Amino acid sequence: MAQTIFLEDCYAKEADAAVIAAEGNKVELDRTIFCYQGGGQPSDQGKMVVISSGGMVVSCGEEYSVADVKKERGTIIHYLNKEGLNPGDKVHCILDWERRHKLMRYHTAAHILSAIVNKKTGALITGNQIETEQARFDFNLENFNRVIIEECVKEANEAIKRSLPVKMYFLPRKEAMKIPGVVKLATALPPQVDKLRIVEIGDVDIQADGGTHVKNTAEIGQIEVIKLDNKGKSNRRVYFKLS
Numbered sequence: 700m701a702q703t704i705f706l707e708d709c710y711a712k713e714a715d716a717a718v719i720a721a722e723g724n725k726v727e728l729d730r731t732i733f734c735y736q737g738g739g740q741p742s743d744q745g746k747m748v749v750i751s752s753g754g755m756v757v758s759c760g761e762e763y764s765v766a767d768v769k770k771e772r773g774t775i776i777h778y779l780n781k782e783g784l785n786p787g788d789k790v791h792c793i794l795d796w797e798r799r800h801k802l803m804r805y806h807t808a809a810h811i812l813s814a815i816v817n818k819k820t821g822a823l824i825t826g827n828q829i830e831t832e833q834a835r836f837d838f839n840l841e842n843f844n845r846v847i848i849e850e851c852v853k854e855a856n857e858a859i860k861r862s863l864p865v866k867m868y869f870l871p872r873k874e875a876m877k878i879p880g881v882v883k884l885a886t887a888l889p890p891q892v893d894k895l896r897i898v899e900i901g902d903v904d905i906q907a908d909g910g911t912h913v914k915n916t917a918e919i920g921q922i923e924v925i926k927l928d929n930k931g932k933s934n935r936r937v938y939f940k941l942s
Protein backbone atom coordinates (compact mmCIF):
# COMPACT_ATOMS: atom_id res chain seq x y z
CA MET A 700 0.00 0.00 0.00
CA ALA A 701 1.00 3.61 -0.54
CA GLN A 702 2.94 5.40 2.16
CA THR A 703 0.26 7.21 4.16
CA ILE A 704 1.83 10.62 4.71
CA PHE A 705 -1.42 12.00 6.18
CA LEU A 706 -1.22 9.58 9.12
CA GLU A 707 2.31 10.67 10.02
CA ASP A 708 1.94 14.37 9.32
CA CYS A 709 -1.55 15.86 9.19
CA TYR A 710 -0.01 19.19 8.16
CA ALA A 711 1.64 17.95 4.94
CA LYS A 712 -0.10 20.12 2.35
CA GLU A 713 1.98 19.25 -0.72
CA ALA A 714 4.10 16.29 -1.83
CA ASP A 715 5.51 14.68 -4.94
CA ALA A 716 4.45 11.14 -5.74
CA ALA A 717 4.65 8.54 -8.48
CA VAL A 718 1.69 6.87 -10.14
CA ILE A 719 1.96 3.13 -9.56
CA ALA A 720 -1.34 2.10 -11.12
CA ALA A 721 -4.01 3.80 -13.19
CA GLU A 722 -7.34 2.59 -14.49
CA GLY A 723 -9.37 5.29 -16.22
CA ASN A 724 -9.73 8.11 -13.69
CA LYS A 725 -8.74 5.87 -10.76
CA VAL A 726 -5.13 6.30 -9.71
CA GLU A 727 -2.88 4.73 -7.11
CA LEU A 728 0.25 6.54 -5.87
CA ASP A 729 3.38 5.33 -4.10
CA ARG A 730 2.79 7.89 -1.33
CA THR A 731 -0.09 10.20 -0.59
CA ILE A 732 -1.13 13.23 1.45
CA PHE A 733 -4.81 12.58 0.65
CA CYS A 734 -6.70 10.89 3.47
CA TYR A 735 -9.33 8.42 2.28
CA GLN A 736 -12.89 8.45 3.59
CA GLY A 737 -13.53 6.31 6.61
CA GLY A 738 -14.38 6.39 10.30
CA GLY A 739 -16.96 9.10 9.67
CA GLN A 740 -14.45 11.42 7.99
CA PRO A 741 -15.05 12.31 4.33
CA SER A 742 -12.13 12.03 1.93
CA ASP A 743 -9.72 14.82 1.18
CA GLN A 744 -9.85 16.76 -2.05
CA GLY A 745 -7.22 18.68 -3.97
CA LYS A 746 -5.22 18.38 -7.16
CA MET A 747 -2.30 16.67 -8.87
CA VAL A 748 -0.06 18.44 -11.36
CA VAL A 749 2.03 16.32 -13.73
CA ILE A 750 5.80 16.74 -13.22
CA SER A 751 6.95 14.04 -15.60
CA SER A 752 5.22 11.75 -18.04
CA GLY A 753 6.70 8.72 -19.81
CA GLY A 754 10.07 9.58 -18.26
CA MET A 755 10.06 13.11 -19.74
CA VAL A 756 9.93 16.17 -17.52
CA VAL A 757 6.90 18.32 -18.26
CA SER A 758 7.31 22.08 -17.85
CA CYS A 759 3.69 23.12 -17.54
CA GLY A 760 2.06 19.97 -16.32
CA GLU A 761 -1.57 19.06 -16.78
CA GLU A 762 -3.74 19.43 -13.72
CA TYR A 763 -6.11 16.80 -12.37
CA SER A 764 -8.52 17.41 -9.54
CA VAL A 765 -8.89 14.84 -6.80
CA ALA A 766 -12.60 14.46 -6.18
CA ASP A 767 -12.63 11.48 -3.86
CA VAL A 768 -10.23 9.08 -2.17
CA LYS A 769 -11.19 5.58 -1.07
CA LYS A 770 -9.51 2.58 0.41
CA GLU A 771 -10.37 -0.38 -1.75
CA ARG A 772 -9.00 -3.90 -1.30
CA GLY A 773 -6.04 -2.66 0.69
CA THR A 774 -5.06 0.09 -1.75
CA ILE A 775 -5.73 3.82 -1.73
CA ILE A 776 -7.56 4.91 -4.87
CA HIS A 777 -7.68 8.55 -5.95
CA TYR A 778 -10.72 9.38 -8.08
CA LEU A 779 -9.74 12.11 -10.52
CA ASN A 780 -11.88 14.38 -12.68
CA LYS A 781 -10.48 12.81 -15.85
CA GLU A 782 -8.37 10.02 -17.32
CA GLY A 783 -4.84 10.43 -18.64
CA LEU A 784 -2.32 9.48 -15.95
CA ASN A 785 -0.18 6.38 -16.44
CA PRO A 786 2.02 4.23 -14.20
CA GLY A 787 5.45 5.85 -13.90
CA ASP A 788 4.11 9.41 -14.20
CA LYS A 789 5.25 11.76 -11.46
CA VAL A 790 2.85 14.25 -9.96
CA HIS A 791 2.93 17.10 -7.49
CA CYS A 792 0.00 16.75 -5.09
CA ILE A 793 -1.67 19.75 -3.48
CA LEU A 794 -4.22 19.32 -0.75
CA ASP A 795 -7.36 21.44 -0.45
CA TRP A 796 -6.05 22.60 2.91
CA GLU A 797 -8.98 24.81 3.86
CA ARG A 798 -11.33 21.84 3.62
CA ARG A 799 -8.91 19.47 5.35
CA HIS A 800 -8.22 21.81 8.26
CA LYS A 801 -11.97 22.11 8.90
CA LEU A 802 -12.28 18.32 8.88
CA MET A 803 -9.35 18.10 11.31
CA ARG A 804 -10.96 20.61 13.68
CA TYR A 805 -14.28 18.77 13.56
CA HIS A 806 -12.66 15.38 13.99
CA THR A 807 -10.69 16.37 17.09
CA ALA A 808 -13.75 18.18 18.51
CA ALA A 809 -15.88 15.07 17.95
CA HIS A 810 -13.37 12.95 19.87
CA ILE A 811 -13.39 15.39 22.79
CA LEU A 812 -17.16 15.69 23.00
CA SER A 813 -17.78 11.96 22.64
CA ALA A 814 -15.13 11.18 25.26
CA ILE A 815 -16.84 13.52 27.72
CA VAL A 816 -20.34 12.19 26.95
CA ASN A 817 -18.97 8.68 27.47
CA LYS A 818 -17.23 9.59 30.72
CA LYS A 819 -20.19 11.50 32.19
CA THR A 820 -23.01 9.19 31.13
CA GLY A 821 -21.44 5.83 30.26
CA ALA A 822 -23.08 6.08 26.84
CA LEU A 823 -21.52 4.13 24.00
CA ILE A 824 -20.78 6.02 20.81
CA THR A 825 -22.38 4.12 17.92
CA GLY A 826 -21.50 6.30 14.96
CA ASN A 827 -20.29 9.65 13.76
CA GLN A 828 -20.18 11.76 10.64
CA ILE A 829 -17.86 14.70 10.17
CA GLU A 830 -18.45 17.38 7.57
CA THR A 831 -16.84 20.73 6.84
CA GLU A 832 -19.66 22.78 8.38
CA GLN A 833 -21.03 20.42 11.03
CA ALA A 834 -20.59 17.05 12.66
CA ARG A 835 -22.84 14.60 14.39
CA PHE A 836 -22.43 11.62 16.56
CA ASP A 837 -24.79 8.94 17.80
CA PHE A 838 -24.81 7.30 21.16
CA ASN A 839 -26.86 4.91 23.25
CA LEU A 840 -28.41 6.39 26.35
CA GLU A 841 -31.82 5.79 27.89
CA ASN A 842 -32.08 8.64 30.35
CA PHE A 843 -31.21 11.66 28.37
CA ASN A 844 -32.01 15.31 28.41
CA ARG A 845 -30.74 18.57 27.06
CA VAL A 846 -29.21 19.59 30.39
CA ILE A 847 -26.84 16.61 30.38
CA ILE A 848 -25.63 17.38 26.89
CA GLU A 849 -25.22 21.07 27.69
CA GLU A 850 -23.00 20.14 30.64
CA CYS A 851 -20.94 17.89 28.37
CA VAL A 852 -20.51 20.65 25.78
CA LYS A 853 -19.47 23.12 28.48
CA GLU A 854 -16.86 20.67 29.75
CA ALA A 855 -15.66 19.95 26.19
CA ASN A 856 -15.26 23.66 25.50
CA GLU A 857 -13.30 24.11 28.71
CA ALA A 858 -10.98 21.27 27.65
CA ILE A 859 -10.54 22.84 24.19
CA LYS A 860 -9.66 26.19 25.78
CA ARG A 861 -6.84 24.56 27.74
CA SER A 862 -4.86 24.33 24.44
CA LEU A 863 -4.25 20.61 24.85
CA PRO A 864 -1.60 18.99 22.67
CA VAL A 865 -2.85 16.27 20.32
CA LYS A 866 -0.31 13.48 19.91
CA MET A 867 -0.44 10.94 17.12
CA TYR A 868 1.82 7.91 17.15
CA PHE A 869 1.99 4.24 16.27
CA LEU A 870 2.02 1.44 18.84
CA PRO A 871 2.37 -2.30 18.40
CA ARG A 872 -1.15 -3.73 18.34
CA LYS A 873 -0.63 -5.83 21.49
CA GLU A 874 0.54 -2.84 23.49
CA ALA A 875 -2.17 -0.55 22.11
CA MET A 876 -4.95 -2.96 23.04
CA LYS A 877 -3.90 -2.68 26.70
CA ILE A 878 -4.96 0.99 26.83
CA PRO A 879 -8.40 1.20 28.49
CA GLY A 880 -11.03 2.39 26.02
CA VAL A 881 -8.63 2.46 23.09
CA VAL A 882 -11.47 1.24 20.88
CA LYS A 883 -14.29 3.74 21.35
CA LEU A 884 -16.75 3.06 18.58
CA ALA A 885 -19.06 0.28 19.69
CA THR A 886 -19.16 -1.07 16.16
CA ALA A 887 -15.57 -0.56 15.03
CA LEU A 888 -12.68 -2.89 15.59
CA PRO A 889 -9.26 -1.68 14.58
CA PRO A 890 -7.94 -3.26 11.39
CA GLN A 891 -5.84 -6.42 11.57
CA VAL A 892 -2.52 -4.64 11.38
CA ASP A 893 0.63 -5.00 13.48
CA LYS A 894 0.69 -1.36 14.46
CA LEU A 895 -2.21 0.82 15.51
CA ARG A 896 -2.24 4.56 15.17
CA ILE A 897 -3.10 6.20 18.45
CA VAL A 898 -4.59 9.67 18.79
CA GLU A 899 -4.14 11.16 22.26
CA ILE A 900 -5.83 14.45 23.14
CA GLY A 901 -4.27 15.78 26.33
CA ASP A 902 -5.81 13.99 29.32
CA VAL A 903 -9.26 13.88 27.65
CA ASP A 904 -9.18 11.07 25.13
CA ILE A 905 -6.98 8.33 23.77
CA GLN A 906 -8.04 5.96 21.03
CA ALA A 907 -6.98 4.07 17.93
CA ASP A 908 -7.94 6.21 14.97
CA GLY A 909 -7.07 6.61 11.31
CA GLY A 910 -8.33 10.15 10.88
CA THR A 911 -6.64 13.52 10.62
CA HIS A 912 -6.50 15.82 13.65
CA VAL A 913 -5.24 19.24 14.68
CA LYS A 914 -2.04 19.27 16.73
CA ASN A 915 -3.45 21.51 19.44
CA THR A 916 -7.03 22.00 20.61
CA ALA A 917 -6.50 25.77 20.38
CA GLU A 918 -7.13 25.39 16.62
CA ILE A 919 -10.64 24.03 17.12
CA GLY A 920 -12.76 27.01 18.22
CA GLN A 921 -15.81 26.34 20.35
CA ILE A 922 -18.50 23.67 20.10
CA GLU A 923 -22.08 24.78 19.64
CA VAL A 924 -24.94 22.27 19.59
CA ILE A 925 -27.23 22.72 16.61
CA LYS A 926 -29.73 19.94 17.20
CA LEU A 927 -30.49 16.94 19.37
CA ASP A 928 -32.46 14.04 17.98
CA ASN A 929 -34.05 11.09 19.71
CA LYS A 930 -33.95 8.17 17.36
CA GLY A 931 -35.80 5.41 19.16
CA LYS A 932 -35.78 4.32 22.79
CA SER A 933 -32.11 4.86 23.54
CA ASN A 934 -30.54 6.15 20.33
CA ARG A 935 -29.48 9.78 20.55
CA ARG A 936 -27.96 11.99 17.93
CA VAL A 937 -26.14 15.29 18.52
CA TYR A 938 -25.35 17.74 15.74
CA PHE A 939 -22.81 20.43 16.44
CA LYS A 940 -20.89 23.15 14.69
CA LEU A 941 -17.69 25.01 15.49
CA SER A 942 -17.40 28.72 15.90
Ligand SMILES: [Zn+2]
Pocket residue numbers: 738806810908909910
Ligand atom coordinates in the same frame (compact mmCIF):
# COMPACT_ATOMS: atom_id res chain seq x y z
ZN1 LIG B 1 -11.87 9.51 14.95
